[in-house]
Amino acid sequence: MINFIWFFMIAISITYALLTGNISIINDEIINSGSKSFSLILEMGPLIILWMGILKIAENSGLLEKFAKLLEPVLRKLFPSVKKDSKALGYIASNIAANSLGLGSAATPFGLKAMEELQKENNQPDTATDAMITFLVLNTSGVTIIPTTVIALRMASGSANPSEIIITSLLATICSSTAGLLLDYYIRRKK
């Protein structure tokens, strides 16, 4: 699927640019995109590495297990296929907690660790498991309680009440997450 999306993005972009005579802009973008990727890595990489260090302390001290235990009753229902002693649930719990507070970049290392743990239970390493899909549906539908970046942007552009969108975002998030989980559940049941 990613294979096809990637092809589609490149094919329509270059074809459209050829038809409209914008090809020199595309040429510049192609030349620059490599360094753009690396500057993004340099921007977010150090924080991810630092967080992985901090997370290791939480992991080895058993704090993560404690945290997961709190969310376990809910997560167990959502992830029936994950083994009871897996560390994955703890990482999923931490990823959701960090994401929900608008700490997107802090959530990513938890999420990557969760995928790694889920992969250990995977019999076909090149194929996504049910649990991985449920986790990513939950992750991408964005359970956000505090959309920090949006509030900061609104403040910068002179809003009378920058944080007024917290409630609307939360309600919209609940709708999208619920819809995603229901469709995921329906597809899993149908098999």
Place this chain on the structure above:
Amino acid sequence: MISDYIIPLFILLIVFYGIYKKVNIYDCFLEGVGEGLKTIINIIPPLVAMIFAINILLSSEVITFLLSGFSSIFEAINIPQEILPMAILRPISGTASLAVLSDILVNYGPDSFIGRLASTLQGCTDTTIYVLALYFSSIKVTKIRYSLKVGLFADLVGIIASFIIVKIFFL
């Protein structure tokens, strides 16, 4: 800002708990950083691939062209068409949709209907395509099954829900 406290307090809790549980927190940290470096190396190839494709997609202006067909439909059901580029970019690139949001907030004002709608939209969903690409490729999964379908469905529900909720909340 409350969010300024979250990370420092989180770290404080972690190191306190580690010491309390008699764990060598310094060695743990070094071990984690080492693993983090490997993770970053794994992320580089897919990131280069996605940034490349997204950049040429945005600069080709093909999105604007594709939207010109949709805009009349959205006008008919009374959805401001300025929101469309953002709704389409949101699942693909967080940075790109944030740039569109910032543009809308400056041009229409943060407290306008479209300003509130765009803010809600940015806050309520995540970059589905980017996250799927990043997470699946970090563990070398290539068969992603129905995950994209479900993820984009949730995004669509989020967009529709944002529109209705903002309409109701800010009459």
